[in-house]
Amino acid sequence: MNKxxxxxxxxxxxxxxxxxxxTAALLTCLLVVQTAWAVEATPLKTHEVLxxxxxxxxxxxxxxxxVRDTTLSAQVQGAIxxxxxxxxxxxxxxxxxxxxxxxxxxxxxxxSVAQVDAARASMQVASKEFERQKQLFQKQYISQAALDRxxxxxxxxxxxxxxxxxxxxxxxxxxxxxxxxAPYAGVISEVPVALGDMAMxxxxxxxxxxxxxLRVTAMVPQMAAAALxxxxxxxxxxxGLTNARTSVQASQIQLLPTVDAATHTVQLRVALSPDVKDxxxxxFARLWLPAAVLAAGELRMQIPATAVVxxxxxxxxxxxxxxxxxxxxxxxxxxxxxxxxxxxxxxxxGDKVATDPQxxxxxx
Numbered sequence: 001m002n003k004x005x006x007x008x009x010x011x012x013x014x015x016x017x018x019x020x021x022x023t024a025a026l027l028t029c030l031l032v033v034q035t036a037w038a039v040e041a042t043p044l045k046t047h048e049v050l051x052x053x054x055x056x057x058x059x060x061x062x063x064x065x066x067v068r069d070t071t072l073s074a075q076v077q078g079a080i081x082x083x084x085x086x087x088x089x090x091x092x093x094x095x096x097x098x099x100x101x102x103x104x105x106x107x108x109x110x111x112s113v114a115q116v117d118a119a120r121a122s123m124q125v126a127s128k129e130f131e132r133q134k135q136l137f138q139k140q141y142i143s144q145a146a147l148d149r150x151x152x153x154x155x156x157x158x159x160x161x162x163x164x165x166x167x168x169x170x171x172x173x174x175x176x177x178x179x180x181x182a183p184y185a186g187v188i189s190e191v192p193v194a195l196g197d198m199a200m201x202x203x204x205x206x207x208x209x210x211x212x213x214l215r216v217t218a219m220v221p222q223m224a225a226a227a228l229x230x231x232x233x234x235x236x237x238x239x240g241l242t243n244a245r246t247s248v249q250a251s252q253i254q255l256l257p258t259v260d261a262a263t264h265t266v267q268l269r270v271a272l273s274p275d276v277k278d279x280x281x282x283x284f285a286r287l288w289l290p291a292a293v294l295a296a297g298e299l300r301m302q303i304p305a306t307a308v309v310x311x312x313x314x315x316x317x318x319x320x321x322x323x324x325x326x327x328x329x330x331x332x333x334x335x336x337x338x339x340x341x342x343x344x345x346x347x348x349x350g351d352k353v354a355t356d357p358q359x360x361x362x363x364x
Contacts (some may be wrong), residue, residue, distance in 0.1 A: 044360055046320060046352040049301050049343070060216030064238070064272070064283040066209035067186065072098065074176040074199035082197045085206050089180045097206050100199050102178030109157045109175045112168035123157035130154045133219055186210045189304040194197070209281055214272040216285045219265040224289060228255055228268065235288040236270060241278060245288060248273075302340040307335065309357045318360035326360035 082099035085091065133150035136142045152283040190207035199205060216236055220228065228234075234253060252271040259266055270281060270287060306319050308331075315333060318326035333345030347353070354360035 001024070002061040016134045021022060029038060044320070044363065045355045046224070049347050049349055049351040049353060051301060058288050059288050060218045060220055061238075062216045062268075062269075062285045062287050063271075063287050064281055065215055065217050065281050066211070066281045067213035067215055068186070068210040069188075069189075069281065070183060070208055071190075071204045072097065072183075072206045073202050073204050074180070075201055075334075076100065076105070076174070076199070077104065077201060078178060078197055078199055080193060080195055080197050080205075080345055083193070085188045085208075087188055087191055089188045091186060091188060093182055093185045094183045094271065096179060097182055097188075098180040098193075098199075099181075102175055103174040105171070105178060107187065109168065109171040110243060112164065112171040116161065116164045116168050119157065121156070123161050125152075126154040126157040126252055131350070167290070180205060182208060199225040211280070212274070214276075214279055214281070216270045216272060216287060217283075218268050218270075218287045219260070220264065220268045220289065222259055222264045222266060225259075225266045225269050227254060228289070229339050230252070234270060236272070237275075237288065238283055239277060239286065241276070241283065246273060246276060263271075301343045301349065302337070302356050303343055303347070303353050305336060305339055305341045307353045307355045307357065316346070318354035318357055320338060326354050326363055 026080050078100040080098060081101050082100075083097075085097040091097065092330070099178055129151070130150040133142060133147050139142070139146045186208040188206060188208050191203050191205075192207075193199070193203075234248040236248060237245045247339075248270050252273075254269040254271075256267040268287065302318065309316050309318065309328065316330045319329045321327055329346060332344045334342035334344045336342070
């Protein structure tokens with residue numbers, strides 16, 4: 001009897017609780033919808049992309065090179081018995097760097113010199129014999145044929161001496177190939193061998209460069225080659241070495257007369273001033289080209305730095321479409337100036353960029 005009375009009471013409580021739960025759920029949904037509507041209704045702060053009317057200065061990447069960069073290789077075969085160079089050493093012109101085992105070559109050169117001495121002795125005997133035959137011919141003791149034979153023998157001895165002298169000179173010259181000397185004063189950049197290694201003809205042994213004559217080499221577009229001719233507005237920047245740009249005179253600019261068929265670019269060489277200190281070959285450099293080399297109408301566009309979104313390796317901004325919805329678009333940025341950053345590609349004048357990327361990301 002108690003159970004029968006209890007169940008109706010519990011059913012009545014549940015029937016009274018359900019309308020309350022439904023009302024609470026409805027209020028919650030209305031609150032969520034109202035909040036979402038408020039987020040969507042809040043206008044995004046945007047920045048309209050405008051061209052400032054100034055022609056943008058372009059830059060090309062380059063590399064520092066040595067005007068004189070030499071790789072010394074072996075011309076003969078032999079073991080390296082002396083190595084007087086290591087990377088970073090400063091050497092003088094004519095300084096010995098590598099010596100190769102030349103004992104066999106020295107013996108050959110000595111044998112050639114001995115053969116020359118023997119030939120000279122034979123030539124002296126032939127010369128004295130010819131003088132005696134000449135005196136006897138004047139006294140008519142011998143015939144003309146005997147005199148001619150003595151003269152021919154003398155000439156043959158002279159020719160043999162000349163031939164052996166040339167052979168000895170070649171042997172001496174070849175023995176000099178076993179010693180490598182610095183062709184000019186410079187800095188050792190590479191030594192790919194060690195003491196005891198076998199030197200082979202054509203194998204690189206030492207590489208050095210002249211630090212007093214450096215240049216920056218870069219590839220510029222074909223269309224810019226004509227505008228670069230005679231230009232005096234080039235500037236060089238070597239990040240990490242100096243933050244300031246160095247102006248370049250026209251006499252220091254060399255534009256090669258050939259065009260790369262694959263990339264349609266021209267090689268530009270710019271001599272570095274001696275005032276640029278501590279520059280070494282292989283350094284990254286940037287050449288700032290004059291405004292004349294750029295296409296007409298290419299203008300500088302800047303946006304607030306706060307509008308930039310960086311996700312992993314992607315750099316982009318939220319751009320409003322025709323319906324006013326923000327869409328993420330990838331851009332390529334240039335130099336930053338204060339709170340503004342230059343946009344090289346990805347935007348057009350008139351685009352509206354959201355200055356608050358977090359708020360733009362919540363809009364659906």
